[in-house]
Each structure stands twice: as structure tokens, then as C-alpha cells.
Amino acid sequence: MKNTKTLGAEMSLYVQSALHDAFPQMIPNDFEAAVVPTADPRNGDYQCNDAMALAKILRKAPREIAAAIVEALERPARTAEMVSSLEIAGPGFINFRLNPEWVADRLLSIEDDPCRGTPQVGEAKTVVIDYSSPNVAKPMHIGHIRSTVIGNALDRLHRFCGFRVLSDNHLGDWGTQFGLIILGYRHFVNPEALEASPVQELERVYVESYRKSKEDDAWMDQARRELVKLQQGDEENLALWKKFVALSMGEFEKIYDRLGVRFDLTRGESYYNADLPGVLTRLDEAGLLVESDGAMVVDLEAETLGVCIVRKTDGGFNYATTDLATVFSRVRDFEPETILYVTDERQQRHFRQFFTVCEKLGVDVNLEHVWFGLMRLPEGTFSTREGNVIKLEVLLDEAERRALEIVRSSSPDLPEAQQRDVARAVGIGALKYADLCQNPQSLVTFTWDKAMALDGNSAPYLQYAHARIRSVLDKHAAQFPADTLGDARPACALPPEQALGLKLARFPEAVLGATRHYRPNYLADYLYELAREYSTYHQSVPFLKSDDGVRESRMRLIRMVADTLKTGLDLLGIEAPERI
RNA sequence: GCACCGGUAGCUCAGUUGGAUAGAGCAGCGGACUUCUAAUCCGCAGGUCGCAGGUUCGAACCCUGCCCGGUGCGCCA
Helix, strand or coil: CCCCCCHHHHHHHHHHHHHHHHCCCCCCCCCCCCEEECCCHHHCCEEECHHHHHHHHHCCCHHHHHHHHHHHHHCCCCCCCCEEEEEEECCCEEEEEECHHHHHHHHHHHCCCCCCCCCCCCCCCEEEEECCCCECCCCCEHHHHHHHHHHHHHHHHHHHCCCEEEEECCCECCCCHHHHHHHHHHHHCCHHHHHHCHHHHHHHHHHHHHHHHHHCHHHHHHHHHHHHHHHCCCHHHHHHHHHHHHHHHHHHHHHHHHHCCCCCECCCHHHHHHHHHHHHHHHHHCCCEEEECCEEEEECHHHCCCEEEEECCCCCCCHHHHHHHHHHHHHHHHCCCEEEEEEEHHHHHHHHHHHHHHHHHCCCCEEEEEEECCEEECCECCCCCCCCCCEHHHHHHHHHHHHHHHHHHHCCCCCHHHHHHHHHHHHHHHHHHHHHCCCCCCCEECCHHHHCCCCCCCHHHHHHHHHHHHHHHHHHHHHCCCCCHHHCCCCCCCHHHHHHHHHHHCHHHHHHHHHHCCCHHHHHHHHHHHHHHHHHHHHHCCCCCCCCCHHHHHHHHHHHHHHHHHHHHHHCCCCCCCCC
């Protein structure tokens, strides 16, 4: 199963060799034939547009070229089994219509494959995915959800395509804020509040200490001394810092559990602390280190990226230095082909700088910044200072609460415990899907209703379609215990069945597209279309009341739909309950 | 000022890198539960793809200029 190609790729190969047969010695070596899905099903299932592109090279009319390609495809009957019709249309499009019986065979051949026919393009490749990365001593808020949810989907997608994935939660657990927090903690901490809600209390302490530092220079100086003590390994401060990290992690873990997110590594910035001086040495040896206004920088003016500061005037290191140390460490330990960084758009310049420095150093890894649009509120950006942040915990609670309301009214016969389970899957699923179904790079204005939409193009729509199929399958098993679906072919007699079959066979294309382009919404779109086609089908034909033979083949088909929906939702990190 | 991103139906957004008559959801209007989950389905209506040029067989997509919004641009991360 590992060598399966997508349908488009398979047909592209046929066209490629047909081209060389039809026009020997005339096709440029680098020309790659492409057969792509049609935008409009009226034009067929797939189309090839190469005749137009080749018109200039071959100095022939596009339709003439198209005719020659079709002839070469048909002469050795290359595509006879796979393709039921080939037509030339318009200026020179070649339209392919797939043979439904061939598609049905294809579905049977991929049914037992856990990857459902997805080519293992990541085999023998390692990718590190750096995402979520909240700051210690601050609660996670709605600004963290996109990185976490998108990063996690990319994580799952890459594993599915055969990559060895190392997900790494690069915590903000080191930096200048700890001087203020330690000092603030000693003076302002409220033990009861710390007990009840540790991170909230730590944040309060930080905010108060920060405020005091603005009006009290002595306080600021003391904070700096506390920071230096921490950095020099002072036992007392180190113990406090460890406590802050542990308390924060405890709360982050609760959120990650609810979101179904797990990391292979949690190496915060502090992990690389000892490597920082070595970064400077390496830059210096490469002749990249220059002094500027008392700071040590890498000059990127030639790349129009300004300068990248790697050591501040006060001798401290910063973000860029830590990121460089992190890359060196990851390359040394894991030899990744690619490292993905999933952060918001504001960091684009930082990553361009830092990637450029890596390139100059000859670091052998493909670095990708997968950025997403900043989440904002209708009244503008949110910030701790404005006091308008929405904590992630509150958001998750509200999502589950809203879902529970719907579950109670729509499925009153489910037991209470199951209602809660369903509400959790539906509420959290809706929240994730709202983020995953759109282009990550678009701006997002947060509204409660939008973030947890429960109808239309939403997770519950997909979950509902899935649960409905499971329900039908269970009823079928109860009513027709003699039916053995294993012997049935998936139904492909009616147009909606053919459309569903083709859709199922295209699952790998959706997965690969989403993975290659770092765009989970390609998969979300696909799943929505699949569920919609199923819902139409569900409405238009009987299942349990259809004739013997037909019944089994319909069951087989819709079981494949349910399995594909479940697999696809899982890739987005969304649960698919058996009943909703 | 420079850089990056966005501008598509009343609202929220897709549109996989240049393909054929631009699609969904929500909101609106009209239909479908004695049948397998109505969290559903079917239909109607809704568009100068920000504006103006250009490139070519063909542009929402590529190029140039402009308008509007967002974000960033040396010691925060």
C-alpha cells in the first residue's frame, strides 16, 4: 500500500508517457504532465490542461495536441480500466471521467490501509514542529489557541504521511520577567489564591511588580539583581523559578488534556541556556558577528532585514540567540529534514532574520515559518494591560456548556454521562474546527458565536454525519445479522454513489495538500464536502429497506464514509463520537 | 517612509499556486419528519472578486500603480 499514488498523480504518469509517444523527442525534459481535479463536475472528474501550455513549444494548435494525447492514451489502452471517458473540450482541455467500477476496486484496496491510500511521502524524514509555546506564569488565552490547534493538526498530518515527527513545546520559561516575578512573589503573593489558581495568582504578582517597577527605580534595580542571581544559579531563586514552571505546566497540561494535545518534547528556552555563549562563538568563527551600539549583531542590511541582535548591550542574550541555539541542538540531536515554527504573523521578520542567519552559517535543515493571522477582538487587539483577555480555560468551558445545552435538547434520551462526553467532543471540536476550516493566514476577529458555531460548516455537522452512519450500521447489524459486508462491493450504481466513491478515493489528495501547504483547511474543506454529499445521499435512498444485495453494498459504501470522516477528523484533532 | 499580509454575496469566509458559467455557511424567503438521528435535506434570491492599467488562448489568482485595513521595522518574545 505504501506505493499508492494519488489518482491525479497516476493519470499524470499516463499522460506523461502518452506525450512522449505522441511527440517523440519534442517534449522538454523538465516538462511534467499534470492531471488535476476539475473545478466543475460537469466537465468530468479530472482534467489535463497541458495541451494549451504545449501549443507554443510544439507550434501546433492546442486541440490538435489534445487529440494526439488522447489517441496515444487510447492506443495501448493505458487507461481503459481506470477511465470511462476521455473528451476534448473548449480550447484543448482533456476531460477524464473515471470508471466507477475501477473506483470501487480502488476503495476496496485501500480500505484496510490505516492511511487509506495516502502515499507515505514522509518516510525516512524527520520533522520537528514547534508550536503552542505559552509563557510560564501567564495563563493561556485565546491568542494561544491557533498555534496549538493548527500546530497539532500539522503534527497529526505529518505523522499520517509517514514523517517521524517531534512536536516540541518551546515554553517561554526564561527571560527578564522572572526578576520581577520573583521579587513580586516575595512581597505580594497570596497563598490561598496561589493554591486555588496558581497561574492567575502568578500573573497578578507579575503585573503588580511590573507596575511598581515603572514608578520605583529601586524596585527595578532589585528585580534585575534577582534575575542575575537566578541566571547565576542562586539556589533560592532557582527553586522559586522551578516552582513557577511546575505550577504553570500543571495548568497547561489540563488545557492540553482537554484539547487532546501531546508533545514529544517540552524544551523551553531555559533548556538551551548553557548553549548561548557557544552561539556567539560560532557566529564569530563564521565571521558574522559585529559590534553595533554596544550590542553584538549579525548585519543583514544586504538582505534588507536590518540587524539581528544576538547579545544585548547589557550582555544578556535574547530571542534570536535562543532560537539559534535551539536549531543547533535540534539538528544535532534529531537530524530533521524540516523544522516548522507555528506562530502568529507578528514574528515574520524575526524568523526571516533568523533563517537568514542559519543559512549564512550553513545549517543543514529546511526551516519553515508557518504563521497565522493574529486573533483580535471586535474592539481591537486584546492585551493583559487592557484586561480584555479571554482565558483559554473559560473559552473551553463555554464551548462545552453551549454544546451541552444542544445535546440535552436534541438527544434527551442519552444518559447524562454520555451527554457530557458528547458535549465535550462537540464543543471542543467546534472550537477547533472554527480555526482549522479557514486559511490560517486570514485575520480572525474573535466572537463567541463564530468561534463555536454548531451548525452549517462546522465540526458538529461532520460529527453528526458520522454518528448517523454508525447508527445505521448498528441497526443494520441488528436487523440483518446474516449480511456480511466483507463480501459486498461498495455501491456505485447511482450518481450520488459514484460521487461519494470518487470523493472517498480522493482522501489522500486532501491529506497531502493540507500537509504540503501547511493548510489544515484543505482537509476540513474536503471533509465538509464528503459529509455534505453523504447527507444528500442519506436523504435520497433507503438503506435498511433496500433490496438484498443493494443493501449490503450501500452499507459497505457508507461504512467507508464513516471511517474516512473519523480518520479525517482525527487528523484535525477532533473526536467523532458513535452517537451525538 | 519601508516590508509583509488582507480587501470575494447583507455578515463570516473557501477558492491547493493561471483553467471552463466564482463557491459555502449564517441571515432572508419557500418547501420536506406515519421511514434508517430534522444538529438534516431540497429550492429561491443574493457578485463590477477594493480601483485602474498590463501580461496571454484564458486572470479573483501573475506584474505595475493607487485606495482602505492589519502587523512589523535594534537591544520584548
